[in-house]
Amino acid sequence: xxxxxxxxxxxxxxxxxxxxxxxxxxxxxxxxxxxxxxxxxxxxxxxxxxxxxxxxxxxxxxxxxxxxxxxxxxxxxxxxxxxxxxxxxxxxxxxxxxxxxxxxxxxxxxxxxxxxxxxxxxxxxxxxxxxxxxxxxxxxxxxxxxxxxxxxxxxxxxxxxxxxxxxxxxxxxxxxxxxxxxxxxxxxxxxxxxxxxxxxxxxxxxxxxxxxxxxxxxxxxxxxxxxxxxxxxxxxxxxxxxxxxxxxxxxxxxxxxxxxxxxxxxxxxxxxxxxxxxxxxxxxxxxxxxxxxxxxxxxxxxxxxxxxxxxxxxxxxxxxxxxxxxxxxxxxxxxxxxxxxxxxxxxxxxxxxxxxxxxxxxxxxxxxxxxxxxxxxxxxxxxxxxxxxxxxxxxxxxxxxxxxxxxxxxxxxxxxxxxxxxxxxxxxxxxxxxxxxxxxx
Amino acid sequence: xxxxxxxxxxxxxxxxxxxxxxxxxxxxxxxxxxxxxxxxxxxxxxxxxxxxxxxxxxxxxxxxxxxxxxxxxxxxxxxxxxxxxxxxxxxxxxxxxxxxxxxxxxxxxxxxxxxxxxxxxxxxxxxxxxxxxxxxxxxxxxxxxxxxxxxxxxxxxxxxxxxxxxxxxxxxxxxxxxxxxxxxxxxxxxxxxxxxxxxxxxxxxxxxxxxxxxxxxxxxxxxxxxxxxxxxxxxxxxxxxxxxxxxxxxxxxxxxxxxxxxxxxxxxxxxxxxxxxxxxxxxxxxxxxxxxxxxxxxxxxxxxxxxxxx
Numbered sequence: 080x081x082x083x084x085x086x087x088x089x090x091x092x093x094x095x096x097x098x099x100x101x102x103x104x105x106x107x108x109x110x111x112x113x114x115x116x117x118x119x120x121x122x123x124x125x126x127x128x129x130x131x132x133x134x135x136x137x138x139x140x141x142x143x144x145x146x147x148x149x150x151x152x153x154x155x156x157x158x159x160x161x162x163x164x165x166x167x168x169x170x171x172x173x174x175x176x177x178x179x180x181x182x183x184x185x186x187x188x189x190x191x192x193x194x195x196x197x198x199x200x201x202x203x204x205x206x207x208x209x210x211x212x213x214x215x216x217x218x219x220x221x222x223x224x225x226x227x228x229x230x231x232x233x234x235x236x237x238x239x240x241x242x243x244x245x246x247x248x249x250x251x252x253x254x255x256x257x258x259x260x261x262x263x264x265x266x267x268x269x270x271x272x273x274x275x276x277x278x279x280x281x282x283x284x285x286x287x288x289x290x291x292x293x294x295x296x297x298x299x300x301x302x303x304x305x306x307x308x309x310x311x312x313x314x315x316x317x318x319x320x321x322x323x324x325x326x327x328x329x330x331x332x333x334x335x336x337x338x339x340x341x342x343x344x345x346x347x348x349x350x351x352x353x354x355x356x357x358x359x360x361x362x363x364x365x366x367x368x369x370x371x372x373x374x375x376x377x378x379x380x381x382x383x384x385x386x387x388x389x390x391x392x393x394x395x396x397x398x399x400x401x402x403x404x405x406x407x408x409x410x411x412x413x414x415x416x417x418x419x420x421x422x423x424x425x426x427x428x429x430x431x432x433x434x435x436x437x438x439x440x441x442x443x444x445x446x447x448x449x450x451x452x453x454x455x456x457x458x459x460x461x462x463x464x465x466x467x468x469x470x471x472x473x474x475x476x477x478x479x480x481x482x483x484x485x486x487x488x489x490x491x492x493x494x495x496x497x498x499x500x501x502x503x504x505x506x507x508x509x510x511x512x513x514x515x516x517x518x519x520x
Numbered sequence: 521x522x523x524x525x526x527x528x529x530x531x532x533x534x535x536x537x538x539x540x541x542x543x544x545x546x547x548x549x550x551x552x553x554x555x556x557x558x559x560x561x562x563x564x565x566x567x568x569x570x571x572x573x574x575x576x577x578x579x580x581x582x583x584x585x586x587x588x589x590x591x592x593x594x595x596x597x598x599x600x601x602x603x604x605x606x607x608x609x610x611x612x613x614x615x616x617x618x619x620x621x622x623x624x625x626x627x628x629x630x631x632x633x634x635x636x637x638x639x640x641x642x643x644x645x646x647x648x649x650x651x652x653x654x655x656x657x658x659x660x661x662x663x664x665x666x667x668x669x670x671x672x673x674x675x676x677x678x679x680x681x682x683x684x685x686x687x688x689x690x691x692x693x694x695x696x697x698x699x700x701x702x703x704x705x706x707x708x709x710x711x712x713x714x715x716x717x718x719x720x721x722x723x724x725x726x727x728x729x730x731x732x733x734x735x736x737x738x739x740x741x742x743x744x745x746x747x748x749x750x751x752x753x754x755x756x757x758x759x760x761x762x763x764x765x766x767x768x769x770x771x772x773x774x775x776x777x778x779x780x781x782x783x784x785x786x787x788x789x790x791x792x793x794x795x796x797x798x799x800x801x802x803x804x805x806x807x808x809x810x811x812x813x814x815x816x817x818x819x820x821x822x823x824x825x826x827x828x829x830x
Binding site: 153156157175176178180181264265267268322323324325326327328334476477480484487488491493 | 688777
């Protein structure tokens with residue numbers, strides 16, 4: 080009995096001190112990003128980590144760049160060592176993680192913080208599966224055409240807006256020994272998909288493309304075959320790209336951007352991440368660059384289409400011990416447009432540009448007017464419902480892989496377009512049976 | 521002192537402690553020394569291997585649940601034209617590697633064996649490519665054979681055009697270009713191996729052969745080759761295994777393209793697992809890889825058991 084009181088006091092003291100310690104505990108959030116460029120990582124420290132931690136003193140945010148991040152992330156998720164916040168390449172990559180229960184549902188957080196009102200509607204929808212939000216878009220992208228403006232001015236060419244003008248420029252370029260277009264898939268076979276998306280979206284009527292994506296139309300429909308035939312003709316028969324299809328297979332980013340910057344090529348059709356690359360190469364030359372929408376490819380001219388794309392997403396690891404804090408970090412991005420623009424400025428607005436309701440006045444001074452023009456025209460067009468669908472966002476993984484890999488069989492004359500599209504339809508049928516499709520706005 | 525290593529006659533009962541020491545404790549002690557290695561072997565090799573075989577009978581996507589599908593993956597495999605293309609490419613790759621690098625290795629070693637001054641320098645020069653990682657090796661040759669910046673493009677400026685074509689961009693040359701790059705990386709290692717084996721050959725055998733009137737080629741054919749046969753067989757086995765499992769050179773130089781022209785089983789396995797999220801099917805490709813690799817190993821083992829000196 081003599082010992083009982085001191086023992087009780089000791090236990091109470093330990094409990095109180097533990098509570099005090101818990102209240103002062105600093106939570107550390109981890110986030111892996113795909114960039115390993117030290118300048119960009121330092122920029123993230125200054126533009127994201129520091130203001131976030133200043134606004135949330137009890138949360139530390141640790142960001143680290145990972146090479147081959149998607150492969151590393153997949154292994155870490157399976158091994159239980161994934162970071163609290165998951166950055167992936169987009170909705171088509173998330174389906175498997177969602178099915179495996181590795182991504183935390185975010186509906187409650189979205190309702191708490193009002194995310195649906197902050198994000199562009201089409202972008203919010205891409206993060207949902209069967210009505211449940213699992214990811215927020217981190218980067219919105221599209222496919223456009225970069226061109227050597229100096230070359231066009233010297234040659235007196237008109238920037239093409241339709242098929243006839245594109246053919247005129249291409250023929251004129253070939254006569255001069257200039258490659259009409261330059262691109263390559265040696266960096267990654269993803270490049271094939273960019274070209275397919277550009278042609279599908281600017282040849283096939285939007286409603287037909289959407290119908291195929293939601294299963295209301297077959298990919299074997301003649302309109303898709305015609306678009307693929309046009310691309311095959313341009314790249315394999317006319318040799319518009321990189322001086323020939325065989326060169327295309329060996330070219331990587333440095334090759335085709337150098338060709339464009341030096342005037343050996345006239346145009347590049349690529350994603351808007353090209354805004355980050357173009358200055359790097361053109362600054363080494365006396366030439367200047369500009370961009371235009373991908374020309375409409377139909378015989379009767381139609382307005383060009385900006386395919387919608389989400390380049391990367393952020394999600395919360397379902398096994399994270401700090402989900403609430405992770406949601407705070409997501410909300411910090413979504414609710415602070417000026418922070419997002421500051422972060423994106425370090426990537427020349429080609430990445431980390433969360434699709435919020437920006438106004439042009441929101442962009443900081445000194446932003447390249449060409450970049451501003453894209454965001455202005457993109458917002459105007461998509462706001463009026465004039466948009467398309469990029470393969471890396473709206474095609475599920477296996478379908479996207481088939482689309483971009485097996486097209487080479489068509490280009491090489493090993494497979495007919497009909498067989499290619501029939502096989503593509505079969506892949507879609509399997510994906511639909513497994514339920515791993517992506518919402519299409 | 522009692523000799524515990526000798527069996528005790530049946531007529532004499534063995535004390536329990538003595539029996540336990542002899543039949544349990546001492547064997548356990550021996551096993552304890554190899555236990556760490558066995559644990560590592562089990563965790564790193566055996567368990568993943570058995571898991572891989574089991575996953576070949578499932579529809580596992582690498583992330584979610586694995587459902588048993590029986591032989592469905594193997595049925596799909598034997599109807600997959602891309603897999604047969606990859607398998608054929610592996611056979612071509614192996615065949616070329618069993619001929620060209622071995623021939624060059626034997627020739628290089630034979631010529632070096634006759635050099636007394638400066639041999640080390642030549643050995644070092646031939647071995648340097650082997651020291652490069654595959655990433656460095658492929659980058660070197662990607663730009664040496666580049667259609668814009670490469671040797672072919674530069675020679676074409678002087679009217680020499682036979683190399684001015686995109687080797688890795690053509691279906692008929694992509695695989696052979698990769699074999700060339702990988703062979704350049706590998707043959708120096710063979711030179712060093714064969715040279716080491718040749719130096720162990722008894723000089724008296726050459727002396728006897730010369731006295732019998734054998735030419736240099738006959739000496740090489742009837743003295744050198746049989747004497748280094750174990751090394752030769754060893755290199756053939758590791759070449760077979762290495763070329764069947766080849767991945768890095770193909771993945772970096774062509775990615776298996778164009779249009780699967782340079783696809784090999786390892787790159788196709790990778791595509792199925794990490795881009796198609798069909799790990800079950802990829803595992804079935806892995807099983808076929810393992811079975812194919814086991815063919816020469818099994819032949820080697822059987823012949824050795826029958827007393828063949830190889």
